Amino acid sequence: MSQDRPVAELDPIRRLRVLARTLPGALHHAEIVLPVPPERVWAVASDLENQLPLLLSTVRSFTVTRAEGDRLRARAVGTLGQRADFEVVLRPGWCLMSSRFVVGAMAATPEGDGTRFGSLGGFRVPGARLLRPVLDALGDRAVRRFAEHPDLRA
Amino acid sequence: MTGTDSRPQVDPALVRAAQRGDPIALGDLMDLLAPYVGRICGPIARQDGPDATQETLIVVLRNIGQLRDHAALFGWVRAIAVREAVRVAARAKRLSGDPLEEVAGGADQQLATDVGDVLARLSPEHRAVLVLRDLEGVDETTAGAVLAVPPGTVRSRLHRARQSFRKVWES
Incomplete structure (x- = not known):
């Protein structure tokens, strides 16, 4: 039996769903299907330094300060000048970012001729549920902006 | 290969960080456990194996704070994986x-x-x-x-x- 033992795979989109239902705090989780292959989606999504300030109106800059394999350190500067250091795990189809107060993640998996793209963002602070409306608005806008990227059109 | 052979080494510090709710630690723990869970859910839930693996890891990570004896991690995960795999497969109504x-x-x-x-x-x-x-x-x-x-x-x-x-x- 062991030779033919089927192994169930947990693709990045499913990994994101697991985190969306387990991470503490308030989270916004969204998925969309884009009409381009995963490599093209990930070329845009993984360009954190250029894309995050475009997608998130609260981020002025996001700078990678250290990289070792799939582990990065980055410093984000907000539009009001506030700074936050992020731990980042970045590999094809998967990105998880965490600072003291904020968590973010992205995932991409092939679907048909296109790609299912998922995003997750939220606050780790107690009482973050109160920020839910802000979070949902930010998250929805970020996903919309991402889908409108010129490289992600069919 | 037996289940014991396929178990990866898990750093107790990683489990403790996951229990504190650290997102990176929860992600790393999920990465470590996913292949082991997939090897249990695959043969039991068959085509619904990925769903069963997902549901198992949700239960595991939600309840990781309750795990007191870190040495019992894989036995605990295995029990959840088997139950979730049977539940998901039965829910899919492929049992007749x-x-x-x-x-x-x-x-x-x-x-x-x-x-x-x-x-x-x-x-x-x-x-x-x-x-x-x-x-x-x-x-x-x-x-x-x-x-x-x-x-x-x-x-x-x-x-x-x-x-x-x-x-x-x-x-």
Whole structure:
């Protein structure tokens, strides 16, 4: 039996769903299907330094300060000048970012001729549920902006 | 390969960080456990294996704070994986009649050319017994506790499942 033992795979989109239902705090989780292959989606999504300030109106800059394999350190500067250091795990189809107060993640998996793209963002602070409306608005806008990227059109 | 062989090393510091709710640690723990969970959910839930793996890891990570003895991590995860795999497979309504009878008789036996075909004809509960006893190497009492059935039921399910395999090999 062991030779033919089927192994169930947990693709990045499913990994994101697991985190969306387990991470503490308030989270916004969204998925969309884009009409381009995963490599093209990930070329845009993984360009954190250029894309995050475009997608998130609260981020002025996001700078990678250290990289070792799939582990990065980055410093984000907000539009009001506030700074936050992020731990980042970045590999094809998967990105998880965490600072003291904020968590973010992205995932991409092939679907048909296109790609299912998922995003997750939220606050780790107690009482973050109160920020839910802000979070949902930010998250929805970020996903919309991402889908409108010129490289992600069919 | 037995279940014990396939277990990765897990740093206790990683489990403690995950228990504190650290997102990176929760992600790393998920990455470490996913292949092990997939090897349990795959044979039991078959085409619903990815769903079962996802549901298992949700239960595991949500409840990781309750794990006191870190050495018990894999036994705990295994029990959740088996239960979720059986539940997800049953929910998918792919369980009908007595699949063992289908294996035991009929011309379809000729089509069962590999183990995967035979496994697909067993019920999720019988597949769970095979996974626990033959692949994970747990005793009947432990298997019974995981499946919430008496050890005698584990024995009879295992006997019937193995008998089904033998009949197919010899057909």
